[in-house]
Structure formats: C-alpha cells, structure tokens
Amino acid sequence: MTGTTSTTRRFEGAVAVVTGAGSGLGRASAVRLASEGAHVVAVDVNTAAVEALVAELPTASIAVTADVSDETAVVGYMRAGIEAFGRIDVFHLNAGIFGSFAPIPDLEVDDFERVMAVNVRGQFLGLRAALRHYRDRSESAGEPVPGSIVFTASIASLRGSADLLPYQTSKHAVTGLVHGAAVYGGPLGIRVNGVAPGIVPTELFAAAATTKGGGNDMTARASTTPLRRAGTPENIAGVVAFLLSDDAAYTTGEIVSADGGASIVN
Ligand code: NAD
Numbered sequence: 469m470t471g472t473t474s475t476t477r478r479f480e481g482a483v484a485v486v487t488g489a490g491s492g493l494g495r496a497s498a499v500r501l502a503s504e505g506a507h508v509v510a511v512d513v514n515t516a517a518v519e520a521l522v523a524e525l526p527t528a529s530i531a532v533t534a535d536v537s538d539e540t541a542v543v544g545y546m547r548a549g550i551e552a553f554g555r556i557d558v559f560h561l562n563a564g565i566f567g568s569f570a571p572i573p574d575l576e577v578d579d580f581e582r583v584m585a586v587n588v589r590g591q592f593l594g595l596r597a598a599l600r601h602y603r604d605r606s607e608s609a610g611e612p613v614p615g616s617i618v619f620t621a622s623i624a625s626l627r628g629s630a631d632l633l634p635y636q637t638s639k640h641a642v643t644g645l646v647h648g649a650a651v652y653g654g655p656l657g658i659r660v661n662g663v664a665p666g667i668v669p670t671e672l673f674a675a676a677a678t679t680k681g682g683g684n685d686m687t688a689r690a691s692t693t694p695l696r697r698a699g700t701p702e703n704i705a706g707v708v709a710f711l712l713s714d715d716a717a718y719t720t721g722e723i724v725s726a727d728g729g730a731s732i733v734n
Contacts, residue, residue: 478713480505483553485545487536487594488563490517492670493620496701497560497708502527504709509549509556511536512563536563536590546597556601558712561594562620566672567634580634587638588645591619595649595660602658614657618711619646620704621662623727643723650721659720661711666690666727668699694729 484501488494490512498508498521508529512518518531532548534541549556567583568575598617605613624636625643642662649660667673667690690698707726710716725731 477505478709478715479558482506482557483509483549483555484558484560484712485509485511485549485556485594485598486560486562487511487534487545487590488620489521489531490514492672493665493668493701493704493708494560494562495521496705497562498525498529500702500705500709501558501560501712502529506558507553509545509552511545536561536594537585539593542590542593542597546601550601555605556598558615559594559598559617560620560708560712561591561598561617563590564620564638564672566632567638569631571631572633575633580637583634583638584641587635588641591642591645595619595645599649599653599658602653602656606656612656615653615659616712616716617649617653617658617660618708619660619662620708621646621664621723623664623666623725623731625662625664625723626725626731646723647721654720659711659716661716661720662723663704663707663711664723664725664727664731665699665704666693666725666730668701668704670701690728690730692733693727694733697728699726699728 479501484506486494486498489498489510498510502508502525507527510518510521511532511534513535515533522529522531530552532545534545564587568579602613602615619642621642622639625639628636646660646662653660667686673686704726
C-alpha cells in the first residue's frame with residue numbers, strides 16, 4: 469500500500485486552485501485533484517512548468533502565471549479561474565521557497581524578507597482572496613457557501629533548527645494563518661487545514677543543496693525517520709486531497725503531519 473493512487477472521484481466537477489503547481493508537491497496535488505475529477509487552476513511563476521502540467525491533466529484545467537507574493541497577481545489568478553470555470557471550490561495554497569541555510573548571525577535582511585514574502589505574504593494573500601471569493605458567492609447565493617483550504621505547512625512549522633531561521637519562521641506563521649482562518653471560517657462552513665511534510669526530495673531540496681550547508685544530508689536524515697524513507701510528492705498529495713474533501717468534514721484548524729513519523733521522535 470503506497471497510497472499514491474486513487475479510484476475515488478471526490479472532486480467531480482469541482483474547481484481547485486493549486487499554487488506552486490509547476491513542480492514538486494503542488495504538481496502532485498494538481499495531478500491528484502484532477503484524477504479525482506477537479507478542474508485545476510494551476511498557478512506558478514514558472515509558465516512553462518504549469519503549461520506542461522495542464523497539458524497532462526485529464527480535466528479541462530488552466531495554467532496561470534503569477535507570483536503569489538504580488539497582490540495584483542493574486543487577484544489575477546482568481547479572476548482567471550472564475551472566468552474559466554465560474555467559481556472556485558477548494559484551494560491548495562502551496563507555493564513556497566526555502567531561502568538560505570545559514571547561522572542566524574550571518575543572515576542578511578534580504579534572506580529573511582524574500583522567504584517571508586513568498587511563504588507568509590503570499591499565503592496570506594491567497595487566503596484572503598479565497599475567503600473574499602467564498603463571501604461573494606455566499607452573498608449571491610443568499611446562504612453560506614462551504615469551502616475548504618489547505619496550506620502547505622512543514623515539519624518546520626512545528627520544530628526549530630539552527631540554520632534555517634527564515635524558513636521555519638515563515639512556516640510557523642503558516643500555523644497562525646491556519647488557526648485564525650479556521651476560527652473565522654468555521655461558522656461559515658469553511659474548513660482550513662495545513663499539511664506538514666517532512667523530507668520530500670523535490671526541486672526545493674535540489675536548490676537547498678547548493679546553498680551554504682544545506683540539503684545534502686536530507687536523504688540520510690529521512691532514513692532515520694520511523695518509516696525509514698523520504699516521502700514522495702504523491703504521499704503528500706493524498707493528505708491534501710483528504711483534507712480538501714468531505715472525508716475531512718469535521719476536521720479544521722489542524723496541521724496534519726506527513727513526515728514518516730519524524731515529528732514524534734524525541
Ligand atoms: P518545488 O521547488 O519543487 O516547487 C515549488 C513551486 O513553487 C515551483 O514550481 C516554483 O516555481 C513555485 N514558486 C516559487 N515561488 C513562487 C511564487 N512566488 N509564486 C508562485 N509560484 C512560486 O518545492 P516543493 O518541495 O514542492 O515545495 C512546495 C511547498 O512544500 C513549499 O511551501 C515548501 O515549503 C513545502 N514543503 C516542502 C517540503 C519538501 O520536503 N519538499 C517539506 C515541507 C514543506
């Protein structure tokens with residue numbers, strides 16, 4: 469049982485925004501949601517990557533080039549999705565960057581601000597856009613329109629390390645977005661959760677391996693987790709799909725670990 473495939477169709481005809489869909493976890497999430505019937509609004513700064521993804525998806529889906537940290541671009545990807553499909557039902561707010569590995573005294577302000585812009589400001593802008601969209605739809609419908617939002621958090625949302633301060637600070641902030649939005653959205657029927665991956669080899673780690681001290685030992689670290697391996701993007705996509713679906717109808721405000729058990733080891 470690898471949990472990488474699905475025969476269920478929980479998102480038949482639904483419309484899903486996935487940010488950072490051009491690579492890694494976002495790509496796997498888009499593939500999973502489309503395989504369950506969703507039309508995907510695939511958002512990324514990398515135009516070629518999202519266009520290639522959409523060409524492979526089995527549902528009518530669109531690629532949108534947008535930097536999630538840019539307020540105008542976020543309005544743009546929402547508008548593109550609504551123009552294409554009339555509405556958006558679920559959101560996987562996933563785009564993120566690692567930033568620099570460095571001891572805290574060696575960090576530059578730019579290192580910190582670059583990561584916070586994408587991982588916090590970008591996630592806030594996506595959240596606000598989603599909640600505004602649900603509010604608009606509810607006003608039109610004359611009753612609350614339910615919704616579901618999943619953020620990609622991280623094991624770094626829950627724990628610290630000595631050389632990854634901007635990233636772990638940004639991912640702790642994602643926990644705050646999940647908690648606040650879940651309390652706001654609950655009475656409106658809007659669930660908000662996060663998935664917290666551990667180590668999943670993706671482009672993110674390839675980039676990290678080239679920065680100071682970073683990334684190189686990730687595979688070795690993954691082999692010490694209780695499940696003794698790194699995760700796959702599909703492993704994470706399965707959790708995202710569950711949290712976005714009605715199978716998780718009574719789950720909100722949770723950061724669900726998908727880390728091979730890494731976060732429970734003392
Ligand atoms: P990845 O680099 O493979 O994919 C990230 C995608 O996001 C890329 O396609 C990139 O172009 C896009 N992107 C980056 N900045 C963007 C921006 N400003 N606007 C729009 N798109 C942007 O990385 P990944 O491993 O798939 O990471 C996805 C998410 O998962 C991130 O939030 C990351 O922090 C989180 N995460 C990853 C791991 C892991 O082990 N890979 C672990 C924990 C959390």
